[in-house]
Amino acid sequence: MQIELTEDQLDTLIDDVQREYGYDFGDYARASLHRRIARLMTVDRFVSFAELRYRINSDKDYLSRLIDMVSVNVTEMFRDPSFYAALRTQIFPVLATYPLIRIWHAGCASGEEVYSMAILLKESKLLDKSIIYATDINPTALSVARAGIYPLAQMQKYSENYVAAGGAEDFSRYYTAQYDMVKMDTALTKRIVYATHNLATDSSFNEFQLIICRNVLIYFNQTLQDRVFHLFDDSLEGLGFIGLGSKESIRFSTVAASYQQVAGKDKIWRKGKK
Ligand SMILES: C[S@@+](CC[C@H](N)C(=O)[O-])C[C@H]1O[C@@H](n2cnc3c(N)ncnc32)[C@H](O)[C@@H]1O
Structure with a gap:
């Protein structure tokens, strides 16, 4: 099931991550960030935004999962x-x-x-x-x-x-x-x-x-x-x-x-x- 992520919820999450961990995703290109967090919710099977929020705020190790999802690591040798x-x-x-x-x-x-x-x-x-x-x-x-x-x-x-x-x-x-x-x-x-x-x-x-x-x-x-x-x-x-x-x-x-x-x-x- 695809859980909807609203713009307000995304703002809440950005504030939480900034306050708890000092990572600032507030100025990332919005559409791409939205897509990636929504995908995280689907792939990790969260049933509500509240559940994702709780996980991020209570589990320091889950932050690296969030960073992996938000940062696009596609690369290659001698690209271009x-x-x-x-x-x-x-x-x-x-x-x-x-x-x-x-x-x-x-x-x-x-x-x-x-x-x-x-x-x-x-x-x-x-x-x-x-x-x-x-x-x-x-x-x-x-x-x-x-x-x-x-x-x-x-x-x-x-x-x-x-x-x-x-x-x-x-x-x-x-x-x-x-x-x-x-x-x-x-x-x-x-x-x-x-x-x-x-x-x-x-x-x-x-x-x-x-x-x-x-x-x-x-x-x-x-x-x-x-x-x-x-x-x-x-x-x-x-x-x-x-x-x-x-x-x-x-x-x-x-x-x-x-x-x-x-x-x-x-x-x-x-x-x-x-
Ligand atoms: C698409 S990769 C580019 C890799 C390589 N430079 C290339 O062109 O093939 C984007 C990289 O930027 C990193 N990145 C994203 N936000 C960053 C930030 N705020 N500070 C430093 N690196 C960041 C990601 O973790 C990811 O490894």
Whole structure:
């Protein structure tokens, strides 16, 4: 049976989660959030909104289930290959001039894009002087990222993406297959630091030359997108780069005037001098 979730009930739930746990979903894109909470009620067989509310308020462990449902963790390696080709050919030559390269992957999900970055850096001989901070709101996704273990069945697609992004090696050199899973080469992980970070509430924690935040802002409303752009602006060095997803843009944010798009359709912007 499908239980109806009203807008008022959704507001109540958002307030509860904010008050009890400090997670603020108030500025997530409303229709998508509504759909996801309604789906949670169906899948976990709640018979009323009151029951869901009681569960969330009384069972701290159930919060991670809610976060799993609200945060869409779909991702892949070398997603949008031309984006990675642009990083390799247009952005890395600039980063190569720095003694230490600090990169932030915000909303990295289960880590596939972070391994893609590490592979690119390694092939450009930049990995040893890079530090990659990879963050997400979802601790379950981060533990998959840390383990670096993925289904073997996905490797064919990732290998094709890698080649389309200009990769010239045999992609299988970057993992070891065990039964139907693969483990990513630990040489790739040595410069990666994983941590939870909530873009809706947490602040800046370092200065970076490159920030990647792809397919995350599409789940936020304009207010939250603007908060995040200010956070990125505070966290980016002068002349640093921001890479977004194919449907995202910095153009309508209040920091837009300080940025110039550098990679055509590939959604990479460069900040002016500070
Ligand atoms: C669709 S995935 C994108 C993954 C990857 N960046 C990519 O493009 O393939 C969206 C990610 O954003 C994360 N996310 C959602 N809200 C967040 C928040 N407030 N702070 C940090 N990460 C968040 C989700 O947990 C999820 O892992």
